[in-house]
Each structure stands twice: as structure tokens, then as C-alpha cells.
Amino acid sequence: MGSIQLKGVRKDFGTVAVIKGVDLDIKDGEFVVFVGPSGCGKSTLLRLIAGLEDATGGQVLIDGKDVTEVGPSERGLAMVFQSYALYPHMSVRKNIAFPLMMAKTPKDQIDAKVAKAAATLNLGDYLDRRPGQLSGGQRQRVAIGRAIVRDPTAFLFDEPLSNLDAALRVQMRVEIGELHGQLKKTMIYVTHDQVEAMTMADKIVVLDKGAVAQVGSPLTLYNKPDNLFVARFIGSPTMNVLSGAAAAKRGAASIGVRPEHVDVSTTAGEWKAKVRLAEHLGSDTFVHADVEGAGQMTVRREGEAALHAGDTIYLTPQEPRVHRFDAAGLRVA
Amino acid sequence: MATRQGQALGRLAVAPAVAALAAWSIVPLALAIYYAFLHYQLDNPDNTFFAGWSNFYYFVTDPFFAKDLFNTVALVLLVLAITIAGGVLLAILLDRPMWGQGIVRVMVISPFFIMPTVSALVWKNLMMHPVYGFFAHVWRAFGLTPVDWFASIPLLSVGIIVGWQWLPFATLILLTALQSLDLEQKDAAQMDGAGTVDFFRHITLPHLMRPITVVILIETIFLLNVFAEIKVTSVGGLAGNLTYLVFSQLNDANDVGEAAAGGLIAVVLANLVSAFLVRIVGRNLEA
Numbered sequence: 001m002g003s004i005q006l007k008g009v010r011k012d013f014g015t016v017a018v019i020k021g022v023d024l025d026i027k028d029g030e031f032v033v034f035v036g037p038s039g040c041g042k043s044t045l046l047r048l049i050a051g052l053e054d055a056t057g058g059q060v061l062i063d064g065k066d067v068t069e070v071g072p073s074e075r076g077l078a079m080v081f082q083s084y085a086l087y088p089h090m091s092v093r094k095n096i097a098f099p100l101m102m103a104k105t106p107k108d109q110i111d112a113k114v115a116k117a118a119a120t121l122n123l124g125d126y127l128d129r130r131p132g133q134l135s136g137g138q139r140q141r142v143a144i145g146r147a148i149v150r151d152p153t154a155f156l157f158d159e160p161l162s163n164l165d166a167a168l169r170v171q172m173r174v175e176i177g178e179l180h181g182q183l184k185k186t187m188i189y190v191t192h193d194q195v196e197a198m199t200m201a202d203k204i205v206v207l208d209k210g211a212v213a214q215v216g217s218p219l220t221l222y223n224k225p226d227n228l229f230v231a232r233f234i235g236s237p238t239m240n241v242l243s244g245a246a247a248a249k250r251g252a253a254s255i256g257v258r259p260e261h262v263d264v265s266t267t268a269g270e271w272k273a274k275v276r277l278a279e280h281l282g283s284d285t286f287v288h289a290d291v292e293g294a295g296q297m298t299v300r301r302e303g304e305a306a307l308h309a310g311d312t313i314y315l316t317p318q319e320p321r322v323h324r325f326d327a328a329g330l331r332v333a
Numbered sequence: 334m335a336t337r338q339g340q341a342l343g344r345l346a347v348a349p350a351v352a353a354l355a356a357w358s359i360v361p362l363a364l365a366i367y368y369a370f371l372h373y374q375l376d377n378p379d380n381t382f383f384a385g386w387s388n389f390y391y392f393v394t395d396p397f398f399a400k401d402l403f404n405t406v407a408l409v410l411l412v413l414a415i416t417i418a419g420g421v422l423l424a425i426l427l428d429r430p431m432w433g434q435g436i437v438r439v440m441v442i443s444p445f446f447i448m449p450t451v452s453a454l455v456w457k458n459l460m461m462h463p464v465y466g467f468f469a470h471v472w473r474a475f476g477l478t479p480v481d482w483f484a485s486i487p488l489l490s491v492g493i494i495v496g497w498q499w500l501p502f503a504t505l506i507l508l509t510a511l512q513s514l515d516l517e518q519k520d521a522a523q524m525d526g527a528g529t530v531d532f533f534r535h536i537t538l539p540h541l542m543r544p545i546t547v548v549i550l551i552e553t554i555f556l557l558n559v560f561a562e563i564k565v566t567s568v569g570g571l572a573g574n575l576t577y578l579v580f581s582q583l584n585d586a587n588d589v590g591e592a593a594a595g596g597l598i599a600v601v602l603a604n605l606v607s608a609f610l611v612r613i614v615g616r617n618l619e620a
Contacts, residue, residue, distance in 0.1 A: 052520050073526030085521035089539040098535070099525035146525070 001063045002153040002186035003028045004049060009058035011044055011210075018044050020210040021058065026154075026188065026203075031180050034190045035197040036207035036233070042190045043158055045207065049188065050156050051075050062153060073102070078147035079156040082163065084139045086131040086146075092118075093127040096145045103150075117145040120182075137168045144179070154186035161196065173200060194234055198222070206230050228329035231256045237286060239323070240297045246271070252324035252332050259286065259300035261321035264307075269314025273297065278307045289313060362600075368593035375587035388594035397578050405574035405602075408492055409556045415496030416552060417545055420503030425537070427504070428511045438508075445501040449561035456494045457483070457566050487572035494562050499555075503548045510544035511537070546614045553610055557603045575599045 004026040011019040018041050026032050034042040047053040049060055051072035059068050067075050078099075086095050094101075096117055100110045118124050121141040131139055140160060147155055157176070161169045177200055180187050191197055197204050198218045206213040206221065206229070213233075214226040225231035231239050235258055243254040263269065264287070273289040276296070285305040291297050299315060307313065324332040372384035392398060427438060444452065460467045461482040469479035482490040514537070522532050560576045563569050569577045579599060583592035 047520075050520075050524060052523065072523050077524070079521070079524045081517040081521055083515060083517045085515060085517035087518065087522075087536060087539075089542075090535075098522075098527075102526040102528075102531055146521075150525075 001028050003063055004154060004186065004188070005059075005061040005064075006045075006049070007059040007061065009045070009048055009060060010056045011041075011048055011053060012056045018210050019048065022210075022212055024205065024212065024215065026186060028186055029184050031177075031187045031189065031200060031202045032205060033197040033201035033203070034188065034205050034207060035192065035194055036213075038192055040207040041210040042192075042207045044210075046079075046156055046158055046188060046190045050077055050079050052079075076150075076153040077156055078150045078152035078154075079158065080140075080143045080147050080160045082159040084131070084143040084160075084163075086139060086142055088131055091128050091130060092123060092134070092142050092145075095131065095142055096123075096149055099146060099150045113149045114145075117148045120148065120179075121145050136164050137172060140164065140172055141175075144176075148183075152185070154188065157187065157189040159190055159192070161191070162193075169196075176200065194236065198234070204234075206233060208233075224331070225256075225323060226331050228254065228256070228325050231323055231325070237298045237300065241325075242294050242297075244294065246294055247324075250322060250324055253327040254325045254329075255317075256323040256325065257297075257317040258321065259298045261318045262297070262299045263316045263318060264299055264301060264305070265314045265316065266312075267314065269316040271297075271315045273313055273315050275307055275309055275311040275313060277309055278305070280304060287313075289315065291315065365593045365596050365600075368589050369597050371590045373589040375589060384590060388590045389598065392578075392582070392591050392595040392598060395578070397573065397581075398575075401573050401575050401578045402602075404488060404572055405557060405576075407488060408495070408559060408572075408574055409553055411489070411492035412496045412499055412556050412559075413549060413552060415492065416499045416503040417548060419496070419500050420507045420548065421538075421541060421545075423500070423504040424507035424511050425533075427508055441504055442501045444498050445505075447498070449498065450565055452498055453494055453562040453565035456497070461490060483566050483568050483571075487566075487568035491559070491562050491566060491568060491572055494566070495556065495559055499552055502552070506544050506548055507541055510541055514540050543617060546617045550607075550610045550614045554603070554607050557599075557606065575602070 004024075006022050006024040009019060009022045010017065022045060034045060036042045044053060048055050051060075051067070051070060055068055059066050061067065062075060062077075087098065090098065093114055096114050097110050100113060105113075114127070115124075118127055121144060123138070123141055123145060126134060126138060126142075131142065134142065143160070160176075161172050164172060173196060176187075176189075189196075189200060201218055203215065204218055204221055205215050208229045214221060214230045216224075218234075221230055221234045225234060228241065232241065237259050239256045239258050240262070241254055241256045247253060247255045271291045271294060273291040275287055275289050277288045279286040279288075282304065283302070285301045285303070285307065287299040287301060287305070287307050289297050289299060297315065301307070326332050369388055370384060370386075371381055372387070373381045423441060427434070427441065431437070447455075458465070463469055463479050463481040463484075466479070466482075468482070472479040480486070518536060519532070522536055527535060557574075558576050559574060560580065563573055563577050564580070569581060573581070575595065576599060579592050579595040582588050582595055586592075
């Protein structure tokens with residue numbers, strides 16, 4: 001079992017409220033991603049769940065049991081850190097075995113568990129090396145191995161891929177996804193990268209300034225953002241937000257249109273615009289355009305669009321895909 | 334300085350410094366070697382002649398030589414034990430955030446700035462004096478007979494004084510090493526269920542092994558030559574080391590030749606020890 005509940009969890013550092021009362025329900029076996037810009041409190045929230053920080057208020061429940069006052073090692077959770085936090089003077093074998101040694105597990109059981117974890121993570125050949133002799137991806141695997149051997153109720157990942165290069169990041173992303181499929185354990189994953197969030201999560205928790213902005217599946221957040229913050233944060237390139245006449249016409253304080261939901265014409269359309277820059281990626285073309293009376297917009301065209309700086313184009317939003325927000329930035333149904 | 338011309342210019346520019354340094358170290362050494370082979374006593378300087386290896390022979394067969402050689406090693410080991418054990422402890426305490434940290438740290442460092450003669454005098458007269466000393470008061474407060482430090486345990490007494498002086502050095506190096514310990518490692522160890530003792534044994538101590546070897550190396554080189562503390566506390570006869578024996582040959586026996594020979598023996602011993610240590614430390618730093 002591995003359900004985790006947060007009830008009104010608060011964290012203040014002095015007079016600064018870092019986590020402003022978070023309620024959250026994580027079901028057993030779910031892959032939950034905490035995402036948000038830096039400083040939104042996502043890592044602090046993870047550390048509160050881990051027990052590495054004391055909550056100022058509220059409760060943390062694991063499998064229905066209040067663990068708010070319980071120490072980190074007794075919560076049955078395992079954590080993978082951003083810097084991997086391997087013990088540099090110990091061999092890979094000892095690193096993975098360390099939590100078992102601390103739990104006074106018999107030696108033969110330790111050996112069996114370490115061997116099993118090493119096999120799962122393809123670390124067999126590296127068991128007698130030191131962390132300093134491993135590549136970034138291998139170190140990452142050792143850190144995950146150290147988490148696996150404890151057979152935790154849930155895994156916590158604190159931006160585990162941010163120190164890897166782009167290609168390795170994609171590979172490790174897939175590996176962690178596969179690991180989740182294999183172990184079927186609850187995983188909480190913190191990242192600032194919305195692509196990681198969208199690709200890995202069953203459920204995304206978007207955090208903004210220490211509060212939950214929205215909780216939902218990746219496509220819910222994409223299709224029905226509750227507020228402007230989520231609308232802007234999820235999706236790449238970021239959503240175009242317009243106010244003024246275009247919004248008033250649709251009965252909203254501001255409207256949002258994703259770059260992929262704008263039709264482009266060279267003859268007629270709702271907004272006349274001038275291409276400022278066209279980025280040709282092959283698979284897509286990102287067009288940055290200055291719209292008359294509405295400011296800048298980004299438009300995404302599939303394939304190789306024949307558009308260049310200086311061209312005059314007409315843009316029309318796909319009406320069902322237009323998101324409407326009120327003056328407070330909340331979604332208007 | 335990648336070009337050949339640049340290298341030549343560079344060599345020319347450092348030549349005066351190299352020459353001065355060479356003169357500084359080689360001239361005294363050459364003189365010591367010269368004197369070591371002379372029968373040269375200040376009591377009778379007219380009767381000076383080439384004496385072969387006899388000065389070395391007399392120094393080594395001196396009744397004090399074996400004892401002072403032992404004292405030299407014992408003192409080094411004693412001070413190393415005091416400074417490393419105390420240094421690790423102090424560094425861990427000072428690493429914790431506390432009120433007045435800046436001032437406390439400066440105070441901990443301060444013994445290092447006190448001249449050896451001064452600190453030896455202070456310890457001799459204010460701390461360890463069998464009648465007026467602080468320790469004597471403490472002992473009497475508990476109804477015990479005060480210890481006559483320099484008469485009954487001279488080597489330990491000198492060791493405590495020198496240890497007190499070198500404690501800041503060890504603390505400073507170990508503290509900076511502690512501060513480079515990755516904070517996420519502390520978190521990880523906490524998640525892994527390591528208590529305070531386990532954390533110290535499995536994480537902190539291995540992390541400190543390198544700086545500890547550096548402390549051992551540097552301190553040993555200086556501690557082989559402890560002199561002021563022995564001289565000031567007048568324990569040379571009981572707990573003198575080789576440096577003190579050289580001094581007494583020159584000062585008490587007025588025998589320049591034998592003192593120079595003793596000095597050379599001490600130099601050779603110190604170099605042997607440091608070469609040995611440098612090798613060990615070097616291996617340790619590479620790993």
C-alpha cells in the first residue's frame with residue numbers, strides 16, 4: 001500500500017510562508033508529478049512528505065496513518081536526490097546496501113537484495129566501483145537502486161534528471177517510467193520541466209507560490225486549465241494570452257489560445273499580423289508575429305511553413321479551443 | 334608563457350628569488366656539514382681540527398640520544414592524538430549553527446597566534462604551577478593533592494601545551510572540510526535511517542580522512558622541531574627531544590661540532606619521516 005494524503009500542510013520559514021496549506025490525495029500506485037517554476041515550494045513539499053522538514057501546520061498521512069511527527073527513516077519512503085547524494089567513499093555495492101545495513105538486515109539478505117536491484121538497473125558490472133568512476137546516468141541508477149532495496153511504500157524523486165544531458169534525460173525518463181510500471185509503487189516526482197511532467201505523470205500537481213494551482217491528469221491541465229497560471233505553465237511554446245477587444249468580444253477579461261490552435265491565412269482572418277521571426281524546426285514551424293492592436297503572438301504550424309520575417313499574415317483562433325478567463329485569472333466555463 | 338622566448342624571460346625573472354632561496358637554505362646546511370666534521374669546542378677554540386665521523390659517533394652514543402629520540406616521536410604522536418581527536422570534535426561543534434558563531438570561531442583560532450614561548454610561560458605559571466596554578470586550585474577544590482606537572486609527567490605536560498597550540502590548526506582544516514560535506518548526503522543518510530553515531534562513522538569520518546592526513550603531514554613536520562615549550566618549562570633533562578639535545582650540546586657543552594652533527598642527524602630523520610608521510614598522503618589524496 002502506498003496512499004499519501006496531505007491535509008492543510010503548511011511550512012513557514014520565519015515569517016515567510018513557503019507552503020500555504022496544501023490538501024492533496026495521492027492514491028496507491030499513482031505517478032504524481034509536482035511541477036512549478038523555481039521557488040514555488042515543490043521541493044519543500046516533497047521534503048515535508050519525506051520528513052526532512054517539519055511541517056508548521058497540517059498533517060501528512062501515509063496509508064491513513066498520521067506520520068507528521070514521525071522521523072524520515074520510519075515513514076517507509078525512499079528518496080532520490082538531485083545531486084544523487086551517493087556516499088563517495090563507498091563502493092556502489094555499499095551505497096545500495098547502506099539503508100539495509102542501517103536497518104540491521106542479515107548479511108545474506110542484503111547480498112540478495114543488492115544483487116536483485118543491480119540486475120533490475122543493469123548495475124551488475126559496476127558494483128565494486130566508486131561513484132566517482134561512474135557516469136551521470138549510472139550514478140542516477142545507483143541512487144535509484146539505493147531507493148529500491150528498501151522496498152519503500154513510495155518513492156520520492158527530487159528533480160532527479162536535471163543534472164543529465166538532454167539525450168540521457170529522455171532515456172532515464174523512459175527508464176523511470178518503466179520502473180514504475182514494473183514496481184507499481186506510488187511515486188512522487190518533482191520537476192520544473194513541464195515536458196517531464198506531461199510525459200510521466202498520471203496526475204500533475206501544479207504549484208504556484210506555495211499553493212496548489214491545479215491538480216489533474218496531463219490532458220486535463222492542457223485542455224481545461226483552471227487559471228491563467230496553469231494555462232501559461234503547461235504547454236510549449238507557451239499559450240498566447242490576449243486582453244482588450246478580442247477578450248471583451250468573447251465575454252472575458254482575457255482569453256488564451258495555444259500556438260497550435262491558431263489558423264493562419266495570407267488573405268483574411270480575425271487579426272492582421274506581421275511575422276517577426278519564423279523558427280523552422282522541420283517538424284514544426286514556430287512563427288512569432290506582431291498582431292495589430294493585440295501585441296505579440298506565437299503560432300505553431302506543422303511541417304515546413306513558407307513563412308518568413310516581414311510577411312503579413314492573418315490569424316484566426318479555433319473558437320472551441322479558446323480559453324476564457326475572468327479578471328482574477330480564473331477560468332470562465 | 335607558452336612561447337620559448339616567454340619561458341626564457343620567465344626563468345630570468347625568477348632567478349633572483351631562486352638564488353636568494355638557495356643561499357638561504359644551502360649556506361647554513363653547508364656550514365653545518367662543515368662544522369659537523371670538525372673538533373670545535375667554544376671552550377677551547379684554538380684546538381680545532383678535522384675530526385672525521387667522531388662527532389656523529391659521540392652524539393649517537395650520548396646517554397640522552399635514545400631517550401630523546403623516543404621523546405621526539407612520543408611528543409609528535411601525543412600532539413597528533415590531541416589535535417586530531419579534539420579537532421574533529423570542535424569542528425563538528427563549530428559546524429552547527431549557533432548564536433555568536435563568528436566570535437566563537439575567532440576565539441578558537443586564537444591560540445595559534447600566540448608565540449610558543451608566551452603560551453608555554455602562561456601554561457607553566459598560570460595553569461600547571463603546582464601551587465598557584467589553575468589546575469592546582471581545581472585539584473584542591475576536590476580535596477586532591479595537586480599534580481606537579483613538569484616534575485612527574487613532563488612529556489605529557491609539554492604535549493598538552495603544544496597540543497593546545499596546534500588544536501586551532503587542526504580544527505580550522507577539519508571545519509572547512511566538514512563544510513564541504515554535501516547537504517543532500519546528510520538528507521540521504523537520514524532517509525536511509527543512519528543515526529548520529531552511524532552518520533559520524535560511515536559518512537563524516539571517511540569524509541574527513543583526507544584532511545586528517547594533511548593535518549598529520551603538516552603537523553609532524555613542525556612538531557619534530559618543538560623547542561620553545563621544552564626550554565621554557567625547563568623539562569629538557571626529563572622530556573627533551575632531539576632538537577633540545579642539539580641545543581644542549583651547543584649551549585651547555587659548548588660543543589659546536591657535536592651540535593652540528595646532531596643537527597644533521599635530526600635533519601636526516603625529519604626528511605625520512607616527511608618523505609614517508611608525503612608518500613602515504615599522496616597515495617591517500619589520489620584515491
